[in-house]
Amino acid sequence: MNVKALFLALCLPMPALAQGFAGLGTEAEGFSVPQPEPQFNFPTDHGAHNDYRIEWWYLTANLEAADGTPYGLQWTLFRSALAPGAGDGWTAPQLWMGHAAVTTPDNHYVAERLARGGIGQAGVTADPFEAWIDDWALTGDWNTLHMTASAADFAYDMALTAQGPLIFHGEGGYSVKSAAGQASYYYSQPFFAIEGTLQLPEGDVAVTGNAWLDREWSSQPLAENQTGWDWFSLSFDDGNKMMGFRLQQTDGQNFTSATWMTPDGQTTPYTDGALVATPLATNDSDVPVRWRVELPAQGVDVTVAAINENAWMATSVPYWEGPVTVTGSHEGIGYLEMTGYE
Amino acid sequence: MLLTVQDIHKTYHTADGPFDVLRGIDLTLASGETLALTGESGSGKSTLLHLIGGLDTPDSGKILHEGRDMAALDDAGRAALRRGTVGVVFQQFNLIPSLRVSDNIAFQARLAGRHDPDWDAALAARMGLTPHLAKYPEQLSGGQQQRVAIARTLATKPRVVLADEPTGNLDEATASTVLDLMLELVAETGAGLLMVTHSEGLAARVSRRLHLRAGRVA
Amino acid sequence: MTTTTLHALLSHWWRNPLQLFTLLAGLALATALWSGVQAVNAEARASYDAAAATLGEGQYxxxxxxxxxxxxxxxxxxxxxxxxxxxxxxxxxxxxxxxxxxxxxxxxxxxxxxxxxxxxxxxxxxxxxxxxxxxxxxxxxxxxxxxxxxxxxxxxxxxxxxxxxxxxxxxxxxxxxxxxxxxxxxxxxxxxxxxxxxxxxxAQGGSDIARLTDSFHLNLTAFGLLSFAVGIFIVNGAIGLAFEQRRPVVRTLRALGLPLRRLILLLGAELMLFALIAGVIGVALGYVIAALLLPDVAATLRGLYGADVSGTLQLRPSWWLSGMAIALGGTALAAGGALYQMSQMPLLAAAQPRALAMAAGRRAVLQGIAAAILLMLSGVLMFTATGMIGGFLLLGALLIGAALALPIILDRLLALASRLARSVTAQWFWADTRQQLPGLSLALMALLLAMAANVGVSTMVSSFRLTFTDFLDQRLASELYVRTESDAQTAALITFATPRTDIILPIQSADTEVAGQPTEVYGARDHATYRDNWVFLQQTRDPWGSTFSGQTVLINEQLSRRANLMVGDEITLQDTAFAIAGVYGDYGNPIGQAVIGEEVFATLYPDIAPQNFGLRMDPEAVPDFVDALEAATGIAATQTVNQAGIKAISLAIFERTFTVTTALNILTLAVAGFAILMSLLTLASMRVPQLAPAWAMGMTRQQLGRLELVRAIMLALLTAVVALPLGLALAWALLAVVNVAAFGWKLPMYLFPLDYARMGVFALLAAGLAALWPARRLARTPPADLLKVFSNER
Known part of the structure; x- marks a missing residue:
């Protein structure tokens, strides 16, 4: 039914939506807009901010089986508002979209769920914290979390334990996205230890690893001339972590931003230009799956390479999301997300 | 020399086998000279004219227009020759039925890029066509149509005028007037005239005559 | 040079507006035919999709x-x-x-x-x-x-x-x-x-008609292509005539020194310009025709709902594209050949009329050989073609072969007629017709294809419709279907319904395997519902009698084909052997089915108690019955399905199919008729010298005009005689070869002689109308023009 296509046309303000980022540049009529120097209030801010147009709870994890096979895992809940406010019943203006994926070196399993807000099928509450769509759920108190997802060909059930503090990107959680000043609220918990079981067509696999949970919300996060992005979350073997993104612009220029995180949670934000990301090689679909990533201020000059080049999210609005290895000045693992390549 | 023809051969392949139309023809034409080609039906007069006019190509032999060998010309080159250097007056008038008389007269000169309206007007007046310029060919008599065809050819001021029975469809009196005009105009422009005719009377009025018999000069 | 030449080329059309009109109209009509058929197709598809969707709710x-x-x-x-x-x-x-x-x-x-x-x-x-x-x-x-x-x-x-x-x-x-x-x-x-x-x-397996509609779509597409072929013929004819008419001018232009390459470029550009204009007119015309023919669409045009409704029939970009493509592509195809020929032709030969070239006979021989090869190929393919490609190859060979053979067949028939003719007039008439044939053959080929398409479309659509309604009657025969949740409900239903309905037909089935194929076995109660409605592809004399009495079994086409089972073969159910008494068509069911009598079913499958029931009753009484049933027994309305209602809806939608047929018939015949008119007008000037001797020897001009008319109708009649078997062969190839390749089952083919007769009359009418004006013109030729033939002036 074509309603889905329409829904997606409307959901363009969601992240990871490869096309029509113009939607992100439009006026945020009636919606709240992120302001500098934010004051976060937890656990309330773990919940939904219905007065902002878009928001997500975005978890990626690098996993390893007992035999050393690397796996990637994704659990994402997007919220997109047709109008500000929570609302009730079928007329509630909140729409929800869930994406779940498991990436193996040879396969990439993807599932998608769509739901209306207001009837209890999907939503996020802050206290107790619960984010869900259908039977997919992320629950707990952010020190420990329980996460599930299921689809016709795969499922997982994972337990997460925080090993460090929350990280606030940009200026204390106010993350600038363009020279014109578009911004979002953006914080992460990148220090989760994760373990659990993946149910795959090839059998059940017990896995352990690290997970990274991003929280971001805004109403107009991109400038009109920005068409997509490349986002890196890298965990180095020395315990440091780095988040970096590069926004592609129609004028051929890029806008970059990065956050450096020490193992004890000390952060250093970097503004436009400090981070340089250069595509080195593409897969069969012209998506760059090898990158050179440089952050000279921290002596970083690494090659980021996909573990499975075909980690294409064949969801209603497709994008690339998958685990990567890091080599060069620093060794490690991480996750790469690329939009705007369809 | 305006025109030199050396040892031209041409054979047609018909259902009854090959037929040698021309079997070694030589001729020359100087500036201001008028030459009549006579001969029986099938003696090769028209074929020779077509070869000289670049409408067809010989099997062997040379045709030189002011020293330039036609064999070196491709289709476009022969077309340029027809536009600019030679002018052909056909037995059938070959006018463009959808164009007015004035446009028909100007047509070839326009193609050749040397259209001169004053010269057109003068030609039309000399040919007695001035009252008919706005008419279409089908509204004219045969003699008038042939005069239009001659005017069209002369409008381009060709170096060589080739005429294939130019008065063949006209009565004797008209034929005589038309030929007079043609000779007069050729003389004025310093061109050469090569005219195919079977009329002894017409042939007698040009400077030289050549009789063809079975593909050779008799 | 370009301006001068274009002026000369274009001036031809201003001086001969009739020729310009025939060229543009020919191109526009071909385009209109194509885009009109596309529009009608799209509309038909939408109707079927709506019908399928209504029934399709049961597929989950x-x-x-x-x-x-x-x-x-x-x-x-x-x-x-x-x-x-x-x-x-x-x-x-x-x-x-x-x-x-x-x-x-x-x-x-x-x-x-x-x-x-x-x-x-x-x-x-x-x-x-x-x-x-x-x-x-x-x-x-x-x-x-x-x-x-x-x-x-x-x-x-x-x-x-x-x-x-x-x-x-x-x-x-x-x-x-x-x-x-x-x-x-x-x-x-x-x-x-x-x-x-x-x-x-x-899910209700029986009501999945998606495969049936898919098949219909495929067939409509095939006929869309056929209309394309007719269109190409017309375009080819129009362009061929345009070249024919200007051969002398082309020679003059070249003689006056216009380079060949530029002449060809300019002629090509001129034709493309015309194709562009005609294409736009054609697409618009096709739209109007489609709009006028389709009732829903006509309603849209009345602007009932303003902009909202434009989605119904709009000039979609794809129509514009495909319409312009046929106009430009068809022109390019037709002009390409003519221009190539011109580029290869010596300057002095360029004025030779085509009629002469045709009379040379070599071409006719080649055409005859090509036709013979293609027809033989199609003959072989008829028995051997299995796949989709084979099926379409068969269609192509048949069509082109028949079209190429037509002039030869007609020529032979006319020669025969001329030999059998007694009177001088008749002899002259036949001989004169033969002489005219080359000039008319393109138009007659187009008429042949048009008529074959009409016969084919009518046969296919009507066969499809009959199959579909039979299938609905068979599968949704009962007016009301009730599902019970418990034995108590079943008992309550039977008690309540027995006095209020004609009969209660339990629907009970068991899953099993027959000859390695997954199969559902049904037990059927002895009732006329089955005898009256089920259509067999193959059967014994009384398949239901022996089946109800427990001796035989009936199987569906899928099981028959997959397990290679025929009537007379035996299958085994629960260790009991049954002879097959009939094979029935079962469209849209992916697996095998077998039907046995109710008593023997109860013996073989004692554990299965029916929970579904078909109730036969007055369709009008269904809603009241459902309310009363709920009040009396607690069986809710949601447990019932009013199939009579659903069937009525889908049949109503189905009636629109006939609009498709009518639209196609009118469109193709109009175009073919126009082709005849065009050819006759072009031949008219050549006709005068041919007719002048007959006139001089005492035939009146009226007589000659009448004979022209008779000639056109007679040629159309002969063409129709060839078109009928061709159309039937076409329909057969689609239903029995292409459909089997695409969907695994054969659509039964029915014949509709009355429809064919009506179409034949239409075709003769079209030919007569087309010949009317040329014949009148001929009858009014001034004697002076006829006399000119004998004077020296020509």
Whole structure:
């Protein structure tokens, strides 16, 4: 039914939506807009901010089986508002979209769920914290979390334990996205230890690893001339972590931003230009799956390479999301997300 | 020399086998000279004219227009020759039925890029066509149509005028007037005239005559 | 040089506007034929999709409450949160219109017979006042609501968001049923653990007509291509004539020194310009024709619903593209050959009329050889073709072969007639007709293809319609279907229904394997419903008699084909052997089926108690009966399916098929008629010298004019005689070869002699009309023109 296509046309303000980022540049009529120097209030801010147009709870994890096979895992809940406010019943203006994926070196399993807000099928509450769509759920108190997802060909059930503090990107959680000043609220918990079981067509696999949970919300996060992005979350073997993104612009220029995180949670934000990301090689679909990533201020000059080049999210609005290895000045693992390549 | 023809051969392949139309023809034409080609039906007069006019190509032999060998010309080159250097007056008038008389007269000169309206007007007046310029060919008599065809050819001021029975469809009196005009105009422009005719009377009025018999000069 | 030459080339048309008109009209008509057929096709598809969607609601399993009452919205959310991929539906009637509320984000594709168009306001659809999708009749009925008019929704139905439907129907937080999606997640808990009050209604296998409609679409596409072929013929004819008419001018231009290359470029450019103009006219014309022929579309044109309705029949970019493509491509194809020929021709030969070249005979011989090869190839393919490609190859060989053979066949027939002719006039008439044949043959080929297409389309569409209605009668024979939840309900139903209905037909089946094929075995109660409605592809004398008495079995076509079983073969069920007494068509069912008598079924499968029943009764009485049944026995309305209603809806939609046939017939004949007119007009000038001697020897001009008319009709008649078998062969190839390749079953072919006769009359009429004007002109030729033939002036 074509309603889905329409829904997606409307959901363009969601992240990871490869096309029509113009939607992100439009006026945020009636919606709240992120302001500098934010004051976060937890656990309330773990919940939904219905007065902002878009928001997500975005978890990626690098996993390893007992035999050393690397796996990637994704659990994402997007919220997109047709109008500000929570609302009730079928007329509630909140729409929800869930994406779940498991990436193996040879396969990439993807599932998608769509739901209306207001009837209890999907939503996020802050206290107790619960984010869900259908039977997919992320629950707990952010020190420990329980996460599930299921689809016709795969499922997982994972337990997460925080090993460090929350990280606030940009200026204390106010993350600038363009020279014109578009911004979002953006914080992460990148220090989760994760373990659990993946149910795959090839059998059940017990896995352990690290997970990274991003929280971001805004109403107009991109400038009109920005068409997509490349986002890196890298965990180095020395315990440091780095988040970096590069926004592609129609004028051929890029806008970059990065956050450096020490193992004890000390952060250093970097503004436009400090981070340089250069595509080195593409897969069969012209998506760059090898990158050179440089952050000279921290002596970083690494090659980021996909573990499975075909980690294409064949969801209603497709994008690339998958685990990567890091080599060069620093060794490690991480996750790469690329939009705007369809 | 305006025109030199050396040892031209041409054979047609018909259902009854090959037929040698021309079997070694030589001729020359100087500036201001008028030459009549006579001969029986099938003696090769028209074929020779077509070869000289670049409408067809010989099997062997040379045709030189002011020293330039036609064999070196491709289709476009022969077309340029027809536009600019030679002018052909056909037995059938070959006018463009959808164009007015004035446009028909100007047509070839326009193609050749040397259209001169004053010269057109003068030609039309000399040919007695001035009252008919706005008419279409089908509204004219045969003699008038042939005069239009001659005017069209002369409008381009060709170096060589080739005429294939130019008065063949006209009565004797008209034929005589038309030929007079043609000779007069050729003389004025310093061109050469090569005219195919079977009329002894017409042939007698040009400077030289050549009789063809079975593909050779008799 | 270019300007001068273009002026000369174009001046031809201003001086000969009739020739310009025939060229442009020929091109425009060919384009109109193509785009009109496309439009009609699209409309037909939409109708079928709507019919399929109405029936297609049964193609998914559903969850309903055992007691037939609506469930709460909480039940839906609980199931979703447990991992059940279900989508809610609420239904009801508002002012007599069936309102269906669906949840677009969770509904599977194809449910809710609607495809929302671009420009739909999703915010309004989901959260605002709500939008309803319906056809224009319903929109009129429900004036006051926000209706988006679309032809895709079944009649008397409106589809909207579930929230809106709940409000309109005053059913807050209520859900009637849940569609169970395919591809449920792993680890899903059982239904009883979440919603014990619900029960699963399996999908209704018998009403899946998707495959049937797919087949129809394929056949329509094939005929779209056929119309394309007819169009190409016309374009070819028009362009060929345009070149023919200007051969002398072309020679003059070249003699005066216009280079060949530039001449060809200019001629090509000129033709492309004409093709462009004619293409635009043609697409618009096709649109108008389609619009006038289609009642729904005509209603749109009346502007009943303004911009909303433009989605019904709009000049879609694809039409423009394909319409312009046939105009430009067809012209290029036709002109390409003529221009190539011109480029190869010596200057002095360029003025030779084509008629001479044809008379040379070599071409006719080549054409005859090509026709013979193609027809032999199609003959071989008829017996050997199995795949899709083979099927289309067969069609192509048959069509082109027949078209090429036509002039030769006609020539032979005319030669024969001329030999048999007694009177001098008759002899002259036949000989003169033969002489004319080369000039008319292109137009006659187009007429042949047009008529063959008409015969083929009529046969295919009507056969399809008969098959479809038979199939519906067979499968949805009972007026009401009831599903019981318990033995108590079954007993209550039988007690209540027996005195109030004609008969109760239990529907009981068991899953088994026959000859290695998964098969459903049905036990049927002895009743005329079966005898009257089931159509057999192969049968013994009394298949139902022996089956009801327990001796034989009936199987469907799928099982017959896959297991290679025929009537007379035996199959084994529960260690009991049954002879096959009949094979029946079973369109849209993917697996095998077998039917045995009720008593023997009870013996073989004693554990299976019927829970589905077909009730035969007066269709009018169904709604009241359903209400009374619920009051008396507690069997809820949601446990019943009013198949009579669904059948009536789908048959009503089906009637629009005939519009398709009519539209195609009129279009193709009009174009073919025009081709004849065009050819006759062009030949007219050549005719004068041919007719002058006959006139001089004492035939009046009126006589000659009449003979011209008779000649055209006679040639059309001969063409029709060839077209009939060709059209039937075409239909057969589509139904029996292409369809089998594409879908695995054969559509039975029926013959409709009356239709063919009517089409033949139409064709003769078209030919007569086309010849009328040329004949009149001929009859009024001034004697002076005829005399000129004998004077020296020519």
């Amino acid at each position: 399993d559903r969850l309903v409450r055992r007691d037939g009452q609506p469930m709460t919205q909480e039940t839906y959310v609980a199931l979703r949160r447990a991992g059940w991929l279900v989508s809610p539906v609420v239904q009801g009637r508002l002012d007599g219109v069936r309102i269906i509320g669906v949840e677009p984000l969770t509904a599977p594709g194809g449910v809710g017979p609607v495809s929302l168009q671009e420009g739909t306001d999703l915010t309004s659809f989901l959260t605002g006042e709500g939008q309803l999708f319906a056809n224009y009749e319903v929109a009129e009925q429900l004036a006051g609501l926000n209706i988006v008019v679309t032809p895709d929704v079944a009649p008397n139905t409106a589809v909207t968001d579930i929230g809106v439907a709940q409000r309109l129907l005053s059913k807050p937080d209520q859900i009637d049923s849940l569609i169970v999606l395919r591809g449920q997640p792993i680890g899903r808990p059982p239904l009883d653990a979440i919603a014990p009050k619900l029960t699963l209604q399996p």
